[in-house]
Amino acid sequence: MSPMGEGRPQVVAHRGSSATNAEHTLGAYVAALDEGAEALECDVRLTADGHLVCVHDRDLVRVAQKRALVSSMELSELEQLDVASWKHPWADLDDEAPERDPELGKVLTLRRLLETARDYPRPVELAIETKHPTRYAGLVERRLVDLLDEFGWAGPDAPVRVMSFSWIALRRVRRLAPDLRLVFLMDGPTDWARVRPFAEPDWIAGPGIKLLRKHPDLIRKIRANGTELHVWTVNKESDVDLCRELGVSAVITDKPGQTLHYLEG
Template identity: 30%
Template sequence: MKRTIAILIIALIFGIIMFTSIPSKEEEALPVSIFNKQESLLSKERVLNIAHRGASGHAPEHTARSYQLAKEMEADYLEIDLHVTKDKHLVAIHDKDLNRVANKKGKVSDYTLAELKMMDVGTWFYTQHPEKEPVSSQLMTLEEIIEMFGQEVNYYIEWKQANGLEVLLLDVLRETGILQNDREGGVIIQSFNDETLKSIAKLEPSVPLIQLYSFKKSAELTKREIKEIKKYAIGIGVNYQSLHHDFVEKILANHLLVHAYTVNNEKEMKELIQMGVTGIFTDFPDYLTKLKKE
């Protein structure tokens, strides 16, 4: 009798273990990234390597060569500044005018894409770096960059416009299919203009947004400001010189990311990583790749 009871108890325990170990349909449907934070590009557990205008310390900024090098250097993101041409194309260029990087003068918006394509945007760089072998360089459209890399890279876009033209950007992202990236955070959009970001959040709520700041002194945001940012953005981008440990800790405690720009010194990269930043913009993504592997 006792032996029978013992067998029944053992069978009952075994049944309970087997039942509780079988995952429900809901559990089976959960993506791996829910359990492995490293899978998400938006995890606080990561320090993102963001190639500032591509590997712009090694090649002319925003050119095919610069972006290709950034990919080879294992950057997590290609950072792309965008301006709108006279005929409403989106071209990768940081300044609103051509004076610094092109062999022409004037605003980007004063030229058509065809006219801009005839301009050289690399000579200035190779003049400053005669040790590097010159490569023919011209402006690229956002579509061309996406066509060049597709889903092989992640895109960190700074929208430089503040006049309601963000629909042009979203149309390109949708038409190229790049928003269907399987990786969480495959496309990020940043801007200094909070109204622009709020507009994008309404038009395409699936895209993670970063609110940019440039502090003249030590970085500081009030509780009210942080609360407002959280309504539309997943983090902030900050000039690294203004960052300090208490500020970074405060932002992270409020479940926002902190991306620091633009850092080209390994010592400063190490200090920022120790401070807790979750992303670093750099002209030299190879420096940060090497540092993260040490």
Template identity: 25%
Template sequence: MKRMMTILAASLAMTSFTGAAFAAEQGEAGKVISKQEQQKMVNIAHRGASGHAPENTMEAFHKGFEMKSDYIEIDVQMTKDGELVVIHDTTVDRTTDGTGKVGDLTLEEIRQLDAGSWFSENFTGERVPTFEEVVDEFRGKVGILIELKAPELYPGVEEKIANALIERNMATPNNNKIIIQSFNHESMKKSKELLPNLSHGVLTGGGWADVTEEQLAQFASYADYFNPTMSIVTDELVTDVHEAGMDIFPYTSRSQEQALRLFNLNVDGIITDYPEHVYHHPVKNS
């Protein structure tokens, strides 16, 4: 009986570390993360819950919603015939059974591709969704973090996204359920002019590890978020971003340890392939 109790205790100890149940786990520095702190953390499902379903598909977005993420993150590009589609790479080669550049294919051609079987045969037949399909399905259910992927390849993409949101009355003041971001910072300036009431973010890679306070101030003139690769995130960077008046959502956490490290750095949100690594709470209504 004693041995069974010991085994049960060990099992419970292991399961307590998974998912949202790490209510008082310790990070790398030994800091205990309280439930209250976890509730402040914004949980962003990267390309949907892409650790569980093929990225940027309706299945991945539904999974992110079911796992109670605050936002689903989507990548938007434009087809040859000017339609907005949700896909990460500028070619369809990696995530579909087709080949070629997104901008060289029509919507009809892209819609015929299988965007799921590369991940698992269980997702065979998943399609590349359109931007409008995703927005119409999830508006009012979960926040949407919209990334303009390589907008320099698609003249007019900012206007098309703005028009789609305006038509749906989704560009209203204080709509905290829509954020637009890009690595192309000029594109974000343009988007902010078109959609002044929506939050915008600048994405940055490893080359921005030494970002200055002056540069952050420039970003803050049109952006509400500074979203860097998690490898450059330090206490000092988080403090500087906050002092500039922006929030910080690092990307892309793929393990519980990485999520805990980001918790300890006092970031505002975590972009993750695995929403279960980040505490779940609902987006507040605007």
């Protein structure tokens, strides 16, 4: 049932090891891998010149203090930005802080993240969320499948799954790459019932942890029908315990090392 961790949920690093590192940076993902994360989660958006980058928000205000939409900027412009300093704004004043490699704090392309996972000396899976709505609509999924195909990761044995809150986006991926695993993300108690007429039986349910806390019986019912569960964002030990109790296959967490240690301990 668990994608990698036998007898326990797979530990998936949410935007990298993002509790202590700037999210979606190469530094955050390298830290997550070093902590033992079994899979890496990321959000992807398309730049104005057609590159997929790992960014959550539509704009760059939160992570780079820049009032601009990711979709309106070219990759070369994005690469000039520091998207890591916001996480530790006083680091420059700390004489004992380690030197930071600027390359680890830049906007990360999905290609670079895929290369990092491919070249790591142990198997690593990827959970890739396409963000919607976006001005590029279905082009995001098309570009994603094309890139995965370059890596040989669009077939039945791919270490990749695609996630979205948009069932339309997931159906689009299914048409483009029928063998990829799909996760329908949800945060409301009626979301799963609403999407069932449009979903296929093998879709994975991706509820938020708040939904598990508030509606455990609903989650039990979904699980009882044979549906796999991948849950976000699981940072507390009590929530890890709840996921285990409900038969969750993967926990997406900001604290991969800590979560792994708790599950194995």
